[in-house]
Amino acid sequence: MDKRKLLGTLVLSTAAAAMLAATFPPPTSLVAQSASGAGTDTSAAIADANWSDNVTITLNAEEDTFRYQSDGLPASGPADAYLVPEDPSTMPFNDDPPESFFTLSGDEIQETPIDTTITTEPVLAATPTATDLGQIGVAIDGARIFNDYEDRERQVVALNDNVIHDHAAFVDECNGHPLGDGTTYHYHGVPLCISDEIDQEGTHSFMIGVLQDGFPVYADQGLDGSTVTNADLDECGGHIEATPEFPDGIYHYHLTADEAPYSIDCYAGEVEVAARGGRPDFGAVAETLGISEAELVEALGDGPPDFEAASEALGISVEELRQALPPPPGQ
Ligand SMILES: [Zn+2]
Numbered sequence: 001m002d003k004r005k006l007l008g009t010l011v012l013s014t015a016a017a018a019m020l021a022a023t024f025p026p027p028t029s030l031v032a033q034s035a036s037g038a039g040t041d042t043s044a045a046i047a048d049a050n051w052s053d054n055v056t057i058t059l060n061a062e063e064d065t066f067r068y069q070s071d072g073l074p075a076s077g078p079a080d081a082y083l084v085p086e087d088p089s090t091m092p093f094n095d096d097p098p099e100s101f102f103t104l105s106g107d108e109i110q111e112t113p114i115d116t117t118i119t120t121e122p123v124l125a126a127t128p129t130a131t132d133l134g135q136i137g138v139a140i141d142g143a144r145i146f147n148d149y150e151d152r153e154r155q156v157v158a159l160n161d162n163v164i165h166d167h168a169a170f171v172d173e174c175n176g177h178p179l180g181d182g183t184t185y186h187y188h189g190v191p192l193c194i195s196d197e198i199d200q201e202g203t204h205s206f207m208i209g210v211l212q213d214g215f216p217v218y219a220d221q222g223l224d225g226s227t228v229t230n231a232d233l234d235e236c237g238g239h240i241e242a243t244p245e246f247p248d249g250i251y252h253y254h255l256t257a258d259e260a261p262y263s264i265d266c267y268a269g270e271v272e273v274a275a276r277g278g279r280p281d282f283g284a285v286a287e288t289l290g291i292s293e294a295e296l297v298e299a300l301g302d303g304p305p306d307f308e309a310a311s312e313a314l315g316i317s318v319e320e321l322r323q324a325l326p327p328p329p330g331q
């Protein structure tokens with residue numbers, strides 16, 4: 001049973017925006033947004049955000065976008081060791097014995113460059129879009145933000161299924177971890193190593209990143225520094241209120257610490273699902289299969305995917321590959 005109130009539909013109507021305006025500090029830009037259909041301009045906040053040195057931000061005023069490039073590594077550095085399930089397709093794995101995991105040294109964490117373009121005019125969508133595995137947003141410290149799940153079936157919540165053996169944890173103290181091959185470090189909840197640095201007592205959290213729909217994302221401090229829980233948020237983990245970067249109010253997400261989901265299960269904003277040109281999100285598929293994106297792409301080859309060959313190369317059944325890969329657009 002999803003304990004969160006299904007407020008998602010509320011933020012989608014002008015009447016509801018007016019209702020919220022009565023509850024929260026005047027979100028004038030939102031009301032204007034609802035009336036005009038235009039987005040909220042985030043470019044000034046994006047320009048001023050606390051990006052770490054491994055992140056390059058390029059604003060494009062003509063396109064109303066910004067380009068985010070980084071090495072994909074968390075600025076705080078990796079943990080000493082990570083526990084990786086030998087067979088991540090066996091779900092759930094929190095009850096599995098120690099021998100069903102291997103240990104990956106923090107030294108094996110690899111750069112996995114991010115180069116993504118995100119709107120600076122986010123617009124609330126008529127209906128939310130479910131987030132998938134793989135990158136759903138980018139953090140100010142250079143790393144990726146994922147949703148809370150390890151599998152496409154949404155059975156395994158990374159933070160609930162955290163396993164620790166001999167000081168090696170599945171998810172580290174920053175609420176992040178790499179894929180099993182050391183690539184694609186990502187957060188599944190409040191990136192504590194960022195929020196501990198930038199958040200201040202008694203105030204709303206500061207922006208820790210941006211989701212792919214362009215709306216900003218924060219840790220779990222609300223107005224006056226009170227703790228935001230799922231009960232305060234809509235079905236996508238967001239709400240409209242003032243934040244330090246947007247004193248007039250904006251729709252924004254909160255990663256939460258009270259209970260699952262700790263990350264974001266749906267985009268409230270319009271998000272270009274076709275942004276990848278119909279190409280499957282290989283990073284997401286690779287996470288499902290427990291292999292690296294590079295391995296997957298190499299095994300599938302150019303052109304139409306050769307499932308037989310890929311199955312042989314990866315040691316994964318054809319059926320499992322077909323299930324993990326979404327059907328081509330139009331099917
Ligand atoms: Zn993960």
Ligand SMILES: [Zn+2]
Nearest residue numbers: 222223241254
């Ligand atoms: Zn908030």
